[in-house]
Amino acid sequence: MSTIGLVDGAYHAGQSNTFPGIPAGVVEDSRVVVIAANVSGSSLTTPTGFTSELYETSTVTLLVATKTATGPESGTYTVPGTFLNNLASIAFRPTGEHPGGWLVDLVGGTLIGGTTATESLSMADPGVGALLVWAVASSPSRSVTVPSGYTRVTPDTATQRIHLAYRVHPGGAISGISGTFSATAGSRSVLMAIAATGLRDHAGNLMAATEWDGATEQPLAVFEYDGTSEQRIA
Numbered sequence: 001m002s003t004i005g006l007v008d009g010a011y012h013a014g015q016s017n018t019f020p021g022i023p024a025g026v027v028e029d030s031r032v033v034v035i036a037a038n039v040s041g042s043s044l045t046t047p048t049g050f051t052s053e054l055y056e057t058s059t060v061t062l063l064v065a066t067k068t069a070t071g072p073e074s075g076t077y078t079v080p081g082t083f084l085n086n087l088a089s090i091a092f093r094p095t096g097e098h099p100g101g102w103l104v105d106l107v108g109g110t111l112i113g114g115t116t117a118t119e120s121l122s123m124a125d126p127g128v129g130a131l132l133v134w135a136v137a138s139s140p141s142r143s144v145t146v147p148s149g150y151t152r153v154t155p156d157t158a159t160q161r162i163h164l165a166y167r168v169h170p171g172g173a174i175s176g177i178s179g180t181f182s183a184t185a186g187s188r189s190v191l192m193a194i195a196a197t198g199l200r201d202h203a204g205n206l207m208a209a210t211e212w213d214g215a216t217e218q219p220l221a222v223f224e225y226d227g228t229s230e231q232r233i234a
Contacts, residue, residue: 004096004131004168008153011090012076013161019076020089026073031102033192036063036079036089037137037162044087045080054190056109062137062188066103088161090154094131094194104130108190118144118179119189126193128171133194135164136179138187145180169193 010021020034036044038061046052050065063079081087105123112119118136126132134147138161146152146165153164163179177191 004094004129006092006094006131006133006153006166008090008092008164009076011154011160011162012088013159014079014081014087014089016083016087017081018079018087018089020079020091021076022073023091023093026069026093028069028071030069030073030093031194032067032069032073032091032093033103033133034063034065034077034079034089034091035135035137035162035164035190036065036081036087037061037188038081038083038087039137039139039161039186040083040086042083042086043081047077047079050077053103053106054109056111056188059111059113059186060137060139060188062109062190064106064190064192086161088137090162090164092133092153092164096131102195103192104195105193106190109188111186111188113186114184116181116184118181118187121177121189121191122173122175123191123193125171125173126169126195128169130169131166131194132169132174133164133166133192134177134179134189135162136187136189137162138181138185141183142185143182147177147179 007023009023012019038044041059044061044063046065050067052065054064056062079089104126107121107123110119140159140161143156144163150165150167
């Protein structure tokens with residue numbers, strides 16, 4: 001079975017550009033996501049080879065961009081921007097899929113100001129086992145509590161401008177996902193759902209997609225959860 005999660009590259013706080021570290025293990029067909037912020041509200045540019053999925057600006061600029069790698073990668077990506085000392089970025093790749101699940105839903109980006117709460121985010125059920133990734137961009141010098149049930153990826157330090165967390169979706173519609181600041185802040189948040197590919201059990205664990213009959217691979221067997229374990233029914 002394969003564990004659903006993410007591998008993040010090095011967070012980077014930049015000046016005229018920001019350079020997120022490429023996550024370890026990027027190979028051909030790896031899915032990669034870059035999240036970048038400019039907490040002065042000035043512009044950001046989608047890094048070369050990526051597709052912009054979200055771009056919101058004014059007061060706090062937030063960019064989410066994605067790509068499918070064409071081969072092994074290492075080093076850093078470049079996110080061009082403007083305004084000194086206010087840029088930040090981080091890249092990650094989802095794990096637990098081969099060649100990889102992909103973005104099935106993305107919500108957020110609305111500017112929230114003068115409050116200790118981040119934007120409250122909701123989305124339709126992306127399916128059991130989907131990887132949910134939450135991020136918020138804001139001015140530093142604030143502690144951030146990530147949403148309940150989410151695992152923090154980035155450190156909660158005074159210099160952090162992007163906070164990142166994730167969880168494996170247990171199923172059902174998603175409502176009211178938000179974090180909390182230690183002091184009022186202008187911020188933009190995003191919630192992403194990344195598909196769980198292949199056959200998965202009731203807990204979202206990856207199971208075999210075909211069955212070997214001694215000569216060839218045959219279509220999926222059918223299982224049903226009996227309350228204790230997966231039972232084959234066909």
